[in-house]
Amino acid sequence: xxxxxxxxxxxxxxxxxxxxxxxxxxxxxxxxxxxxxxxxxxxxxxxxxxxxxxxxxxxxxxxxxxxxxxxxxxxxxxxxxxxxxxxxxxxxxxxxxxxxxxxxxxxxxxxxxxxxxxxxxxxxxxxxxxxxxxxxxxxxxxxxxxxxxxxxxxxxxxxxxxxxxxxxxxxxxxxxx
Ligand code: IMP
Ligand code: MG
Numbered sequence: 001x002x003x004x005x006x007x008x009x010x011x012x013x014x015x016x017x018x019x020x021x022x023x024x025x026x027x028x029x030x031x032x033x034x035x036x037x038x039x040x041x042x043x044x045x046x047x048x049x050x051x052x053x054x055x056x057x058x059x060x061x062x063x064x065x066x067x068x069x070x071x072x073x074x075x076x077x078x079x080x081x082x083x084x085x086x087x088x089x090x091x092x093x094x095x096x097x098x099x100x101x102x103x104x105x106x107x108x109x110x111x112x113x114x115x116x117x118x119x120x121x122x123x124x125x126x127x128x129x130x131x132x133x134x135x136x137x138x139x140x141x142x143x144x145x146x147x148x149x150x151x152x153x154x155x156x157x158x159x160x161x162x163x164x165x166x167x168x169x170x171x172x173x174x175x176x177x
Pocket of ligand 2: 040041042043044098099100
């Protein structure tokens with residue numbers, strides 16, 4: 001694919017200004033309470049590392065979970081957990097850091113999975129959401145940086161078959177590509 005196959009949607013400068021605001025919201029919400037920030041691999045990795053640099057809370061633990069539900073540009077409808085966390089989240093606030101909420105299946109799956117470990121609270125903090133695609137009742141607290149149209153996007157951690165995660169802006173893949 002070439003540059004002409006993609007249309008810019010959100011530039012990195014705008015994304016980073018918004019991430020700073022999200023960090024402030026999270027610091028205000030939790031203060032110095034115990035918070036576990038769990039990165040949902042692989043898509044959230046860039047958002048997560050930027051966000052954590054701005055969090056001022058000293059009582060933060062980090063961990064990673066890996067799930068997969070997409071094949072090419074469509075959701076398979078089935079969420080698979082490839083890697084679970086190893087820290088103890090009992091009685092601590094849990095913040096799941098995601099790249100995007102699309103159908104909502106992954107978010108719902110993770111919420112149900114982590115609820116069993118009895119965290120004090122669960123928040124899904126996602127860089128993006130496609131509100132028109134939501135197909136489940138999420139029934140969890142969410143904090144979303146940008147709502148976007150129902151288009152397949154790449155960059156800033158998001159991939160198409162594992163490529164383009166390193167691109168600094170968020171780009172729309174032109175239809176019929
Ligand atoms: P959901 O389970 O349908 O909400 O999808 C969540 C996962 O699908 C996200 O965490 C992404 O990894 C992936 N995904 C959804 N939409 C896109 C997209 O437009 N581009 C790249 N990945 C996407
Ligand atoms: Mg993801």
